[in-house]
Structures are given as C-alpha cells and as structure tokens.
Amino acid sequence: MRLKGLYAITDEILTPDATLPAQAEQALAAGVKILQYRNKTASDADCEAVCIRLQNLCRRYGAIFIIDDRPELARRIGADGLHIGKDDITPHEARSIFPEGIIGVSCYGSIRRALAAQEALADYVAFGSFFLSPTKPRSGIVPIDTLSKARKSLGIPICAIGGINDSNIGRIAAYSPDMISCVSAIWKGHIARNVTHLIQGMTP
Known part of the structure; x- marks a missing residue:
C-alpha cells in the first residue's frame, strides 16, 4: 500500500463514533488517502x-486504515495498519502482536527515535507538532527543518503532523513529506471542502 497523501486522524469530540462513518466517507470521497482511528x-x-466499518470504507475508496495504539484490535479485524507513540508499546512488541500490517511510529522531533523505529521494521514515522495544535495544545513545537534531516537519515516514509491547516500546509509541503496529517483542519466545518483546500495546499 502506498503511504502517501493527506492523512486524516479522528477525534473523540469532532468525530464521535456515532457519526464517524458518515464523516469519514465524506473525507475519503474528497481525497483522504490514509485514515487513522484514534x-x-x-x-x-x-x-x-x-x-470494521471504517476499514470497509477505506477498502471501498482505495485508502489505508490505521488504528492508534490497539494492536490486538488491529490484528483481530485485519486493519491495514497500527500507529504507536512513545507511551505505547515498542515497535518490536507491536510487530510481534501485529505481524502483517503497516506500523507507524510517532517520533516527535527525534531523528534518533526514528532511526530506532526504522531498525525495528516500522513502515513509516511521524514528526511534529510543527505548529500549535488545537487537538494537542501541550505538544512541543518541532522545527520544520526536522523533515529535511529526517529525509537525509531515513529510508522509510515520513509523515508531518501537528497544527497543520490550509493556511500553513504549504510550508510543510515544501519539505516534501510523504504524508501530511490533519485533525481539526479536516473535521471542523465542511469536510469535503476542507479536504479539497488541504490537498490543493499540498500541491507545489
């Protein structure tokens, strides 16, 4: 599967489970390529x-479905992927529980952590926050040139995350990460229009 494009992450407040499938379908139809359930x-x-509903929707739209920090669930339903952070299990543990799918690892601003994740056979790494995040306001801000350093050091796909919206996504896209992840910039307001504007902002 191609780890590239606009990467949407769900939110318990903005995308409650009762309405999430309908919201996700709007985002996928508009061009989201990766969807993470968080x-x-x-x-x-x-x-x-x-x-299960989200995995089926992603298959219908040719997108990738990733579950955050739930390796047993990801394995049980045959999810495309699993994402883990610093307070979750290690990449080695994740791979032992979820041997077949995509594994992504949050690396914040640490190239060293990313190199360790790559060594542990992670499939992609994520860096950020690059801007103040309305979803995670306490996240530390990472210099944007971390993406350049990561590109020189790593051989796996890179995702940028954190406070990215249609007014600043072009600054991130200039560093050519494989994926750019958004939360509130996708789910607040008109979803299809938001996705369209973000994708346009990703285009050089």
Missing part, C-alpha cells in the same frame, strides 16, 4: 464495530 478512552470491544 480513541484513547473506549475499550477495544466498544471500538470494534466502528473500526
């Missing part, structure tokens, strides 16, 4: 039905 409070059992 829910830090519900149990795997509570999330399973909506994740």
Whole structure:
C-alpha cells in the first residue's frame, strides 16, 4: 500500500463514533488517502464495530486504515495498519502482536527515535507538532527543518503532523513529506471542502 497523501486522524469530540462513518466517507470521497482511528478512552470491544466499518470504507475508496495504539484490535479485524507513540508499546512488541500490517511510529522531533523505529521494521514515522495544535495544545513545537534531516537519515516514509491547516500546509509541503496529517483542519466545518483546500495546499 502506498503511504502517501493527506492523512486524516479522528477525534473523540469532532468525530464521535456515532457519526464517524458518515464523516469519514465524506473525507475519503474528497481525497483522504490514509485514515487513522484514534480513541484513547473506549475499550477495544466498544471500538470494534466502528473500526470494521471504517476499514470497509477505506477498502471501498482505495485508502489505508490505521488504528492508534490497539494492536490486538488491529490484528483481530485485519486493519491495514497500527500507529504507536512513545507511551505505547515498542515497535518490536507491536510487530510481534501485529505481524502483517503497516506500523507507524510517532517520533516527535527525534531523528534518533526514528532511526530506532526504522531498525525495528516500522513502515513509516511521524514528526511534529510543527505548529500549535488545537487537538494537542501541550505538544512541543518541532522545527520544520526536522523533515529535511529526517529525509537525509531515513529510508522509510515520513509523515508531518501537528497544527497543520490550509493556511500553513504549504510550508510543510515544501519539505516534501510523504504524508501530511490533519485533525481539526479536516473535521471542523465542511469536510469535503476542507479536504479539497488541504490537498490543493499540498500541491507545489
């Protein structure tokens, strides 16, 4: 699967499970290429039905479906991928539980962490926040040139994340990350229009 393009991450407030499938379909139809389900409070059992629906939607639209920090659920439903952060299991542990799919690792501003993830057979790494994030306001701000350093050091796809919207996405796109991830910039307001503007901003 091609790890490239606009990467949407769900949000418990902006995309509650009851409305998420309909919202996700709007985003996928407008051009989102990767969709990550992120829910830090519900149990795997509570999330399973909506994740199955999202996986099926992504297959219909030729997109990639990734689950955040739920390796057993990702394996059980045959999700395309799994994403983990610094407070989750290690990439080695993730691969032992979820051996077949895509594994992504949050690296914040650390090239060293990214190199370790690559060594552990991660499929992509994510860097950020690059701007103040309304979703994670306490996230540290990472210099944008981290993307250049990462490109020189790594041989796996790179994702940029954190506070990215249609007014600043061009600054990120100039560094040519493989994927650019957004949360509120996609889900607040008119989803299809938001996605269209973001994709236009990614185009040099």
